[in-house]
Amino acid sequence: MRKITPGELKIFIPYVNLLTGIVLDQSKAYLVESRLGPLLDTLQCENYSQLYTKARSDASKRVEKSIIDAITTNETYFFRDKTPFDLLKFKILPDHIDKVKAASPALRPTLSIWSAACSTGQEVYSIAMVLKEMIPDISRWQITLMGADISDAAVQQASMGRYSKVEVERGMAPAQIQKYFNQEGNQWKVKDELRAMVQFSKGNLLQPLMGLPKFDIILARNVAIYFSMENRKIMYSQIANQLKPGGALMIGASESLMGLTDRFEQKNYMSSTFYALK
Ligand SMILES: C[S@@+](CC[C@H](N)C(=O)[O-])C[C@H]1O[C@@H](n2cnc3c(N)ncnc32)[C@H](O)[C@@H]1O
Known part of the structure; x- marks a missing residue:
């Protein structure tokens, strides 16, 4: 070397x-x-x-x-840390579904989610699988599910939705792999029904976030750890601006908003934490 x-x-x-x-x-x-x-x-x-x-x-x-x-450190895997996906399943999504249906029962329900440092896409496809399992009338919904990352190579792999055996087996059971992936040679390709739900783009979380809609839910996991305190403040401020009122933010297990922003209210559910925009 x-x-x-x-x-x-x-x-x-x-x-x-x-x-x-x-x-x-x-x-x-x-x-x-x-x-x-x-x-x-x-x-x-x-x-x-x-x-x-x-x-x-x-x-x-x-x-x-x-x-x-x-x-960049692109370490990631399907359903990483498990609890954020349980939070999504059992708290954040059910609350959102109730809210949307109560607010405008006659309209087509909407849901928008952004994985703000999505690496090679496993986080985004994990969310897509959760949505498929949790929303029985999903075809009625207008769903925006986006991922962004600063690394071109990571975004490219995410967009292709192609993973090695080791990558698919990290975090998913065989039945899940069979349900959502097609084996092509020694690679596993995300099935079209899942791929069609997601969009990926390149973006730097520390530069002005252009051309993005406002989201109901943002995941910014395992990225602030690499930044200075000053840049963490910038990143969480931009993320707060990108959330709809009352929207939910999920951060990494070793990350905290303490001393960085007062725009969120900490919410605890079972043994997990997420943050609601004030
Ligand atoms: C460790 S991965 C986390 C992936 C996923 N969120 C997870 O928790 O499994 C961190 C990602 O942050 C991305 N990243 C680093 N700096 C960034 C920046 N300034 N803007 C956007 N993404 C960035 C890296 O390219 C990398 O893919």
């Missing part, structure tokens, strides 16, 4: 932060080497300084995109 010098690391720390909001420090040399090192060969750079110069001078942004793909 190609070694990064302290001087080169000093250049990459603010650069990665500028591109993604991800906070690195001098102790992360190994992480930078293991993630960006392979790019040196792919992009024919002799060292990290050259990679930086190439990225800054590349008008096509192709190098910058490769750096973002390589440096």
Whole structure:
């Protein structure tokens, strides 16, 4: 693995932060080497300084995109942590269904959900499966289910809806895999009925969120952990602006809104927590 010098690391720390909001420090040399090192060969750079110069001078942004793909942690799996999906099933969705039906019983009911850092799409397809199971008259509903991520490669895999055996077996039982996926060679492809429910796009949660509708439910899980306190504040403020009044926010198990925003009310249900926009 190609070694990064302290001087080169000093250049990459603010650069990665500028591109993604991800906070690195001098102790992360190994992480930078293991993630960006392979790019040196792919992009024919002799060292990290050259990679930086190439990225800054590349008008096509192709190098910058490769750096973002390589440096982001895309760890995810179907039904990750289980409790958020139970919360959705047993509290947030039933409350939403009651609210919508009481407000305008004659109209076509609507539901909009956004996975704000969806990585390779497992979170979004898990939600789609929950909706299929929980809403018996789903064909009557107007459902918007979107996922966004800063990594092009992650969004591309999410859009394809193709997963390896290891990926589908992480979080799903065989019956579920059979119900919602078709095996194609050594890959499992999300069935069209599920794929048709979801849309993916590229987006940076720390830049103005353009062209998105307001959502009833937003999941922003396991992304704020990589950001500074200042950027977490920016992200949650943008997310609050993107929620409908009373909308629900779900964050990661190791994340908290404490000291970052006062726009949400914490709600506890059984042993889980979500946040309602005030
Ligand atoms: C660990 S994954 C979490 C995926 C999923 N939400 C979950 O909990 O399983 C974090 C994702 O955040 C994305 N990410 C990092 N910085 C981002 C930013 N500034 N804007 C949008 N997405 C970002 C990464 O590309 C990565 O896919």
